[in-house]
Amino acid sequence: MAETVEALELTGDGRFAVGATEFTAIDFVTTGLRPGHVVEVAAVRVRADGTVLREFSTLVNPGSGVDPGPAHVHRITRRDLDNAPFFGEVLGDFLDLCQGSVLVAHNLPFEAEFLAAEFGRLGARVPSMPGVCTLAAARGALRLPNYRLATVAEAVGAGEFAAHTALADAYVCAHLVTTLVNRHGLRFTTRPVFPELPRFAPATRLSPRRAVVPSGGTWMADVVDRVPESAFGMRGSLQDAYVELLGNALADRHISDTEARALGAAASAAGMAEADLHRVHTGFVSAMRKLAESDGVITTEEERDLRTAAAALRVPEVLHGLRATSTSSGVRRRVLVLGDGLAVDGLRAAVLDAGLPLAKKLTASVTHLVVGEEVPSTEPRIARAGELGAMVLGVAEAREALGLTPQTRPASVPVPVPQRPVPHAYPPPPPMRAAAASPPPVKLWVGRVLMGLGLLLMFVTVLALFGGAGFAAGLFVGVLGVGGLLGGWQVAERA
Structure with a gap:
């Protein structure tokens, strides 16, 4: 069987910018780890800038009498599946969403194997689609203790989500890929090629599952x-x-x-x-x-x-030998980080990598509140943290106070190639914030303006000398132009 997904790499030293590429983040809940059937499928299509375009999710009937698998794990029972559509009924909607986009999954080889198995059961001939593994991309871009979806999501500030429900996982995966592209500057090592996917009849019914976001972390x-x-x-x-x-x-x-x-x-x-x-x-x-x-x-x-x-x-x-302690011999440090940006993501990753708890909400147990530069001073959690006795710090101050060393980007890890390859009917999962490009800093604009003025003065000097102006005056204006050009270049380079 031909491979269902052609795995692409996203790395910091990739040669091909993502540009206007669109991604379709997919996730399956299955009857087992291998072999098995898909019992829930979800897909979220986004632009590279993070704008959500479309979504699709439904439970899938794997066939009469097929055991749903570990219901204690994925919370899907046989009764839930009896009235759900079969995979063949929703294949048209799924492929329509994927057409002309790069597939994205956390652990792409695993998802691709199940996709290939479902195509095989249907006898559907689908050409190989380009795909990116956010697990592999995160391993190359972030230094974390582990790369489970929840851990990586926490490191980039994606917030809490209903883990192991397909639509919630797909939304988080879409958030990850756009964050890695926009905030961390990852690029393709090879240019994606988009095949023409076959067309199938659209689904006449869907059976989306209600996603319940946890009320708080444990x-x-x-x-x-x-x-x-x-x-x-x-x-x-x-x-x-x-x-x-x-x-x-x-x-x-x-x-x-x-x-x-x-x-x-x-x-x-x-x-x-x-x-x-x-x-x-x-x-x-x-x-x-x-x-x-x-x-x-x-x-x-x-x-x-x-x-x-x-x-x-x-x-x-x-x-063996574990005993509850009646007194504290240490200080329970618990860190909450507010904000978005490369430095903030790096701090979250460093906190996790150092083995410190990273809080998702401001509670009395938080000892350090770290505030990114883009967070306004009027943010109510800043004042509340002071009332609770937590230290309020900037990113650089927090690294020093917590004893965190600056992280270096780990060496890129190749993406493993697979061996085989609506309106909401329920409350939507946590919205994915579009990853807007950060505006250039003020110093960069100042440098550019100075360089422009310098070039303008040099140009005026040349015209004046050819027009018969005095050499001394021309030399003076020319020196000002050169000074403006060099000074502006230095300011812009530092910015």
């Missing part, structure tokens, strides 16, 4: 975002997909034996060896324990949740 969600990627062991699209599922299950603090068994069964069916599964679970829980203990405080709640997770994942030995 302490374990903060810890999961900071677990280092090295704790997971080997890397690959299957492993990345399993870590994504496991992280989402742990983040809500309520992983049960049933949920853990469903996760393990999906991983085993996909080909993960029992030893690899045990290694991932051991590394994950060990890292969470280490992060929880890093400030010298283990609350009763934390001990209970860690033991519940370790028991469900069959690694209780990892918590």
Whole structure:
């Protein structure tokens, strides 16, 4: 079977600017990790500047009698799917949204494999479409402890979202790609080529799912975002997909034996060896324990949740000797960062990479509020933070106060090539802010104006000398012109 997606790279040293390219961010919820069926599909089409153009989402009936998979994980039951359209019924709408755009997915090889399987079942001959993996692009552009969708979204200030619902994930993925392009300057290493996609009948019915945004983060969600990627062991699209599922299950603090068994069964069916599964679970829980203990405080709640997770994942030995502490021997630092921009994103990434909790909302537990330059002084959370006793700092001050070293962009990681390749019927997911281009700084404009005046004075000097003006006056004006040109160039270069 021909590849469904031709993987492209987005890197800081790419040769081809994104320009007017449009992206279609896609996400599937599936019956398993491999093999399996799609039970929910979503797509969000955006311009490169972040403007949302169209969206599409629906539950998908995988066929009569097909088990929906780990319902404890994705919250989709067989009953939900009985009245949903089949994939073939919505294929026309899906391909119409993708036509002439670059596909985007977090873990593109995983999504492409399921897309290819669905095309194969239908006998649909679809040419290879260009696609970008935001997981691989983020690995090359940001230094983070791990690259789960929630972690990367937090690093670029995308906010909370209903994790593992297809439309919410697609919106966040669209936000990521436009942020990486506009704010971090990533470019294509090869120019996208857009094939003509086949046309199919439009869908006569859709069955979108209601997305419920979490009311607030848990302490374990903060810890999961900071677990280092090295704790997971080997890397690959299957492993990345399993870590994504496991992280989402742990983040809500309520992983049960049933949920853990469903996760393990999906991983085993996909080909993960029992030893690899045990290694991932051991590394994950060990890292969470280490992060929880890093400030010298283990609350009763934390001990209970860690033991519940370790028991469900069959690694209780990892918590040998863990005890809740009655007194604090350290300071719980918790950071909330306001604003958008490259420096702000870099600070968020540095906070996560240092193993510090990155708050999503201003609460009494926040010890440091960091405010980007573009945030107005009238922002109400600034005054409220002072009332709560939190330190209010700029980006540079925060790096010094928190002991964070400036980050360097990691070496680009090649995108793995896949082996195989409406109106809202419910409250919409958190809106994706369009990533507007930042205006040039004032110093840059001043430099340009000085250079322009300098060139103008030099031009006037030449005309005056040819017109018979005095040499001394011409020399004086000429020196002013050269000075203006050089001075303006230096100001613009520094800006």
